[in-house]
Amino acid sequence: MERKIKQKVRGFKTQDGAGVNLVRVLGIGTVQEYDPILMLDSFDSINPDDYTAGFPMHPHRGIETVSYVFRGSMTHKDSLGNQETITDGEVQWMTAGSGILHEEKLPPSDRLLGVQLWLNLPAKDKMTSPAYHSIKKSDIEEISLENVKLRLLAGEYEGRKGYQSKYLPLDYYDLHLDQNASIILNTENERSVMAFTLLGEAYIGGELIEEKTAVKLTTGDSVEIKATDKNAQVLFISSTRLNEPIAWGGPIVMNTKEELDKAFDDLDNGTFIQNKISY
Secondary structure (H helix, E strand, O other), X not given: OEOOEEEEXXXXXXXXXXXXXXXXXXXXXXXXXXXXXXXXXXXEEOOHHHOOOOEEEEEEEOEEEEEEEEEOEEXXXXXXXXXXXXXXXXXXXXXXXXXXXXXXXXXXXXXXXEEEEEEEOOHHHOOOOOXXXXXXXXXXXXXXXOOEEEEEEEOEEOOEEOXXXXXXXXXXXXXXXXXXXXXXXXXXXXXXXXXXXEEOOEEEOOEEEOOOOEEEEOOXXXXXXXXXXXXXXXXXXXXXXXXXXXXXXXXXXXXXXXXXXXXXXXXXXXOOXXXXXXX
């Protein structure tokens, strides 16, 4: 059975960090439908003033952040001592787990284009050890299909494997479709599947979807993504629903109010970070 569109979300313009202009597409109001994806922020600007203020050092607990910078660059620094820059076409994957502090700087570039996902952690893994991993261009397989290029950012595609998520299965593809090109992606029937039109319009499940739109798909074993008479770039994300309660407060996502209160108490008491590096 072919998957169809269940829900569409365009998002809204906002600012975050020290004054970064972005479009918040998914957030607190979409967590049930898009489970386990908590948030999707979209970045697209040719004006460095929109983003160079960056995201100063801030805490996270209970989630993973997955940042895909297709154009531009992002420099990550955290309380584990990691410091690294990803650039055009690379991914930054951070597991907040029990608690981490990090900052993200966005140096000026001709264009900043990409998205950041917040991926929920299962209740049993909320307090796992924090970690950071970058997925460089050399780690990303580019699969050439008929008038379609599939960049395997994470997970698996038809037996080919990319970076594997430790806590939830996550297939993450960056699809580049030439004009009028199409691809049929096979999916496990019960997987939670969404897509995001990063550049251009595309037909997804037979419905024309505007640029910068997230769509949640119905259950099924396949979905067709097709370009119009112009090229399109579509992000495809497939995982498994957690179906767990969510207690969300700013940069922290837990399962209960008590756990959330404990996280903020830890911040106040200086016990939030267990592996701390002094700069």
